[in-house]
Amino acid sequence: MNNDEANSQFKNLQNELIKFLNNRAEAFPAQAEPINTIINELNSASLPDFLPEPLRLPGCRHLPAALEMAQGGPMSELANVFAAFEPCMRWIRTEHYREKLGDEYMDNYCYTNVLGYDALISHDRVIATFFIIGSGRHYPRHHHEAEEIYFPFGGDTLWSQDDKPATLRPAAEPIHNTPWLPHEITTQTTPLFTFCVWISPGPIQLAQLVE
């Protein structure tokens, strides 16, 4: 993709993210404050002159199934603009998980930060990311200082917060993890594909597994 094309596809993604988040802030007033923080950051975001080197990881093989699922759901417009820009994105993993979660888990998950660390647009306090986990995986109990909201694109993922039983969550509705609230994710038959934001009170600290 040449620079002009990348800029125009990014603009579409940026506009769609802002439109989606504005709509969610209105529909879910309890989450409006953190959502509005991300909207403000997205509004002022612009692509750097030199984009980070695109990178795909083994977990990206779940992307076609994830996108197909998303394109049949309420966040299809966001899925479409993301798919168009995705060849420019850099997929990453939280590498310190490898020791405890193993190579197989690491090869079945990844995420790509629009805003944040190792991101398209660097930011040290907020993250806006697209996250994938293949079917039949368990992302065990973990926590972090940052406040977090997931907006799943669809699927039969089970979500758990604190010690509450895991439940299915509707596509496009927020799953809000307050700072340090332990949470876990179990995928069943579909991959997990979700948009996710973090708002950190200080420089971003990576998530840690809770023993």
Ligand SMILES: [Fe+2]
């Ligand atoms: Fe989290």
